[in-house]
Amino acid sequence: MNNNPFSVVHRLPQSYRWLSGYAGVKVEVIPLPAEEEESNLIGLKLLSPEGDSARSILQGLNLSLREIEVESNIVECDGELCLFVKRDDESAAMCRLKNIGTAIAESVSVSALYPF
Template sequence: MLNTLQHSVVHRLPASYRRCGGPVGFTVEPQAANVLNSDDDLIGLRLLSHNGDSAWEIMQNIKLALADMQLECSVLELEGEPCLFVHRQDECTTTCRLKNFGVGIAETFAGERRD
């Protein structure tokens, strides 16, 4: 599993999410900014480094790596791509675990654009 996670890069989706019932199992939907810190507040991670079937495989391996630490997470399709959803309170533990496996965490930053 370690070899498949090295050189993978994920980034945190900008919205917060919550679980909602779907036709099979559950889905997620974005939350309003003023509803944060509820018990079902989730963050999403999207894979930047892989596409297609390999992205699904990598996300399942990430899920397994987190399960070893008993972190509850789900891999769901969002906008046609696999995304990993974890509870907001587990975000730091999740990113630390992923970094230990060699997964890069892309950070968004606001910089002054110069043309």
């Protein structure tokens, strides 16, 4: 079970890949169309605490994903720590995170709220 305080993550809108020579350490945004990349990654940004608290929470999420054999890495992106997983593992990662009590913030378009 999740021993971390309530946490909320948001999926970053871009696709990423490991920066050449820095796999597991640094990422770069993939230019469109990202679907053609077989090694692309998705990033999850923690919306709750920052600093050491964020690192601790992300480490807990990282360990939880690794328990179900989903490879994940904590990497600094745009000055913030984020959790990165392979796009192919996105569904399993999101399911696991939800199951341990992590909220997943999703973007909602205005037209979805007011379709008329």
